[in-house]
Amino acid sequence: MSHVQPVRMGPIEIRTICEGWAALALADEAPGQTVDWDGERERRPWAFFGSDRWRWHVHAFVVQLPSGMIVVVDTGVGDFPPYAPWEESVEDPWADVEAAEVRHVLVTHLHADHAGGTVIGGAPAFPNAMVHVHEADWSAFAGSTDADDYVARHAMSSLLELGMISITDTDREVAPGVQLRHTPGHTPGHRSVIISHGDDAILLTGDLLHLPTQAAHPGWWSSHDEDPQLGRPRDGCCCGELPTMGGGSRFRTSRDRSDRWDPRAGSGSITARRAGPVAGPGRSSRASDDLQRKGSPACRVES
Numbered sequence: 412m413s414h415v416q417p418v419r420m421g422p423i424e425i426r427t428i429c430e431g432w433a434a435l436a437l438a439d440e441a442p443g444q445t446v447d448w449d450g451e452r453e454r455r456p457w458a459f460f461g462s463d464r465w466r467w468h469v470h471a472f473v474v475q476l477p478s479g480m481i482v483v484v485d486t487g488v489g490d491f492p493p494y495a496p497w498e499e500s501v502e503d504p505w506a507d508v509e510a511a512e513v514r515h516v517l518v519t520h521l522h523a524d525h526a527g528g529t530v531i532g533g534a535p536a537f538p539n540a541m542v543h544v545h546e547a548d549w550s551a552f553a554g555s556t557d558a559d560d561y562v563a564r565h566a567m568s569s570l571l572e573l574g575m576i577s578i579t580d581t582d583r584e585v586a587p588g589v590q591l592r593h594t595p596g597h598t599p600g601h602r603s604v605i606i607s608h609g610d611d612a613i614l615l616t617g618d619l620l621h622l623p624t625q626a627a628h629p630g631w632w633s634s635h636d637e638d639p640q641l642g643r644p645r646d647g648c649c650c651g652e653l654p655t656m657g658g659g660s661r662f663r664t665s666r667d668r669s670d671r672w673d674p675r676a677g678s679g680s681i682t683a684r685r686a687g688p689v690a691g692p693g694r695s696s697r698a699s700d701d702l703q704r705k706g707s708p709a710c711r712v713e714s
């Protein structure tokens with residue numbers, strides 16, 4: 412069972428699949444930026460491990476729509492190993508997901524911890540689903556065939572032959588209330604996913620944000636971003652409850668704000684509302700309170 416409780420937004424349910432977490436070195440994360448790591452650790456202890464590492468979670472999301480349609484956002488590592496050895500892993504975290512019932516798989520980008528689970532043992536992991544990938548990622552990683560690249564592009568080639576992959580460069584609605592939004596920087600074709608119902612929306616960020624500090628400091632970037640200037644969320648940052656960071660995060664927001672959000676322009680913003688209860692190491696009222704104080708003017712948390 413995932414340490415992150417499901418979120419419900421009207422008739423929509425979003426479950427978080429957690430495959431596990433590994434400890435990564437803080438020293439590698441924010442080159443050239445002055446970060447008060449001791450202060451960050453005190454404010455958000457759940458995000459850190461020991462004195463010099465942080466907890467990188469691998470998350471994916473299973474979205475059940477009112478029609479009964481199931482949409483998966485990111486797919487975990489699949490046959491790939493974790494990027495670093497697990498400190499904790501979850502045995503068969505996908506056990507409760509009926510793979511054959513999934514109709515759409517939205518891959519935020521092609522790094523193996525987000526797209527590795529689209530193909531398992533050479534076969535589509537979701538046999539009746541269309542997998543959606545941005546064209547810029549598909550092109551950028553065309554030559555990534557080495558396991559050390561940690562990219563799932565090559566393993567996904569069989570989806571192309573089977574006609575089970577949609578490679579486009581457009582922002583669009585793939586299912587009622589489920590929108591793709593191009594948010595480049597971490598990778599050229601990185602996408603975020605906005606799920607909306609009525610006036611509410613939930614944003615699934617992929618690796619747009621990698622560290623909890625980025626939610627409080629929208630101008631900061633991660634060393635994992637291929638283009639840091641594009642990758643930093645700037646004023647288009649969103650914030651809210653932070654169940655965990657590092658391998659896919661979610662934020663509750665409003666439909667109106669999400670419709671206008673454009674991190675590339677640096678002018679859009681999302682006003683996040685408090686999400687429902689979130690369990691686990693990321694659950695900390697202090698963390699969310701802190702975000703209310705420290706969020707930029709464009710990053711306001713409503714109660």
Ligand SMILES: [Zn+2]
Pocket residue numbers: 414429430431432468469470655
């Ligand atoms: Zn997790």
Ligand SMILES: [Zn+2]
Pocket residue numbers: 520522525597618635
């Ligand atoms: Zn990534």
